[in-house]
Amino acid sequence: xxxxxxYLSVIVLLPLAAVFAKAGDNGLSAAWDVITxxxxxxTLKLTLxxxxxxxxINGVFGTIIAWVLVRDRFRGKGPLNAIIxxxxxxxxxxxxxTLLTLYGPKGPFGFSVAYTRIGVAVALLFVxxxxxxxxVQPVMMELDPDAEEAAASLGAGSFTIFRRVILPSLLPAxxxxxxxxxxxxxxxxxSVVLISGNLPxxxxxxxxFIFGQIESGGVSGAxxxxxxxxxxxxxxxxxxNGLSRWSLRHAR
Amino acid sequence: MPANRRTRIGLRTVxxxxxxxxxxxxxxxxxxxxxxxxxxxxxxxxTTPNAIHALELTLIMVAVAVPLNTAFGVLAALVxxxxxxPGRGFINAIIxxxxxxxxxxxxxxxxxxxxxQGWFGxxxxxxxxxxxxxxxxxxxATVFVxxxxxxxxVIPVLxxIGTTQEEAASTLGASPxxxxxxxxxxxxxxxxxxxxxxxxxxxxxxxxxxSVVSGKILGETDxxxxxxxxxxxxxxxxxxxxASALLAAxxxxxxxxxxxxxxxxxxx
Numbered sequence: 001x002x003x004x005x006x007y008l009s010v011i012v013l014l015p016l017a018a019v020f021a022k023a024g025d026n027g028l029s030a031a032w033d034v035i036t037x038x039x040x041x042x043t044l045k046l047t048l049x050x051x052x053x054x055x056x057i058n059g060v061f062g063t064i065i066a067w068v069l070v071r072d073r074f075r076g077k078g079p080l081n082a083i084i085x086x087x088x089x090x091x092x093x094x095x096x097x098t099l100l101t102l103y104g105p106k107g108p109f110g111f112s113v114a115y116t117r118i119g120v121a122v123a124l125l126f127v128x129x130x131x132x133x134x135x136v137q138p139v140m141m142e143l144d145p146d147a148e149e150a151a152a153s154l155g156a157g158s159f160t161i162f163r164r165v166i167l168p169s170l171l172p173a174x175x176x177x178x179x180x181x182x183x184x185x186x187x188x189x190x191s192v193v194l195i196s197g198n199l200p201x202x203x204x205x206x207x208x209f210i211f212g213q214i215e216s217g218g219v220s221g222a223x224x225x226x227x228x229x230x231x232x233x234x235x236x237x238x239x240x241n242g243l244s245r246w247s248l249r250h251a252r
Numbered sequence: 253m254p255a256n257r258r259t260r261i262g263l264r265t266v267x268x269x270x271x272x273x274x275x276x277x278x279x280x281x282x283x284x285x286x287x288x289x290x291x292x293x294x295x296x297x298x299t300t301p302n303a304i305h306a307l308e309l310t311l312i313m314v315a316v317a318v319p320l321n322t323a324f325g326v327l328a329a330l331v332x333x334x335x336x337x338p339g340r341g342f343i344n345a346i347i348x349x350x351x352x353x354x355x356x357x358x359x360x361x362x363x364x365x366x367x368x369q370g371w372f373g374x375x376x377x378x379x380x381x382x383x384x385x386x387x388x389x390x391x392x393a394t395v396f397v398x399x400x401x402x403x404x405x406v407i408p409v410l411x412x413i414g415t416t417q418e419e420a421a422s423t424l425g426a427s428p429x430x431x432x433x434x435x436x437x438x439x440x441x442x443x444x445x446x447x448x449x450x451x452x453x454x455x456x457x458x459x460x461x462x463s464v465v466s467g468k469i470l471g472e473t474d475x476x477x478x479x480x481x482x483x484x485x486x487x488x489x490x491x492x493x494x495a496s497a498l499l500a501a502x503x504x505x506x507x508x509x510x511x512x513x514x515x516x517x518x519x520x
Contacts, residue, residue: 001337004328015361022364061270068267082511086275089503091457093477094496102278126274158259187354189460207356226357233352
């Protein structure tokens with residue numbers, strides 16, 4: 001217990017405390033001024049809006065993919081299941097370069113999303129894809145297909161079955177996966193930095209803004225915006241823990 | 253199968269189309285772009301002194317972060333699942349923090365602690381130890397971001413196996429140490445192995461946190477992911493793609509290992 005606490009304190013807690021301390025260095029009002037400066041506000045707003053959209057999209061597609069992986073049968077399902085985790089295994093900078101190669105100015109499609117907000121969204125969609133799939137999949141495996149068959153034999157259409165039978169049991173898992181995806185999206189750096197072009201007020205996300213501040217010596221500003229991200233992360237973790245307790249109750 | 257055929261095929265198409273556009277196609281295209289220039293060009297790009305140095309430094313990151321976080325992970329999982337001390341819930345909550353925190357913030361935090369102006373930085377510098385813009389800082393960043401994997405994989409396995417066998421062992425006179433090595437560890441080994449694979453993948457590929465504390469000194473504090481960006485910014489696409497393809501190949505090998513480990517984990 002002692003070793004565990006010491007290790008966590010030295011590796012995780014102490015550095016984070018330093019960020020909070022630095023942000024409060026020049027007084028809270030100074031930190032507030034940095035956070036509410038035009039560029040910082042624009043970057044935080046962009047980060048939140050794009051992350052929300054991305055989380056919603058992957059909530060839908062993640063659930064569909066999980067359904068296909070659990071209930072559908074076709075050749076090549078095994079490799080498909082394995083490839084879902086690719087965004088977790090692939091270094092983020094490689095993910096960024098990969099997407100830029102295909103959807104960038106020299107891509108084979110003749111259109112480019114590089115240096116646009118859509119490009120930022122594509123990068124975030126890539127890195128957050130596995131969260132909802134991996135959170136929904138085990139719950140769906142436990143679901144008894146009998147209930148769905150009963151509903152179908154009573155004349156319910158596919159959509160009604162999904163909405164009234166499947167969705168209620170899956171909801172905690174879907175939301176839990178989305179919470180983790182959202183947490184990842186607001187802090188993502190490596191995959192976004194190449195494709196976004198980092199144009200202030202247009203495609204600059206929070207983590208890139210912080211990085212720029214550190215490089216140009218504005219460490220206090222970087223710390224202030226970091227605190228916003230840290231607080232968001234704490235809120236999301238709390239929500240996630242609440243959701244997992246909810247789904248545990250649901251499972252009983 | 254309650255869903256009718258048309259729905260099933262429709263959903264399958266949507267799922268495959270989405271995965272193809274987002275995952276499979278981009279990755280395949282990077283390999284295509286890499287091998288476009290022939291194997292010789294890739295070999296040349298990967299054997300420049302800077303590339304080799306980046307590879308070596310990356311392996312050092314893995315060699316330090318993985319054993320540390322594995323030992324810590326098993327210990328922390330035991331404390332959380334088997335321990336009775338108060339504060340376990342708090343530790344359990346803290347451990348997930350590295351997953352939720354932006355890598356850039358991690359880098360900044362280490363910079364504030366160990367940088368020249370940092371809380372401990374000047375003391376270490378007086379001892380002749382440079383942490384930021386040097387290997388120790390990059391190791392600290394890697395350890396931070398890859399910390400939770402082993403814990404998270406081992407906790408559910410520990411819960412699953414229960415305490416009966418461990419209790420039997422200690423009733424038969426085994427010391428706690430013997431019980432751990434002969435009973436507990438063999439039972440959780442696949443969970444540990446799975447966590448180690450995930451930790452290794454993350455340690456190899458970390459970019460954001462390492463990028464902040466490295467200073468990006470070419471041939472000195474450059475890991476492979478940093479080298480990819482550096483080559484890209486220098487318009488050396490062959491070099492960037494070659495290093496990317498190497499990292500992507502490692503990622504695919506990781507996936508393969510993960511699928512190999514998973515069914516065994518289910519058996520135990």
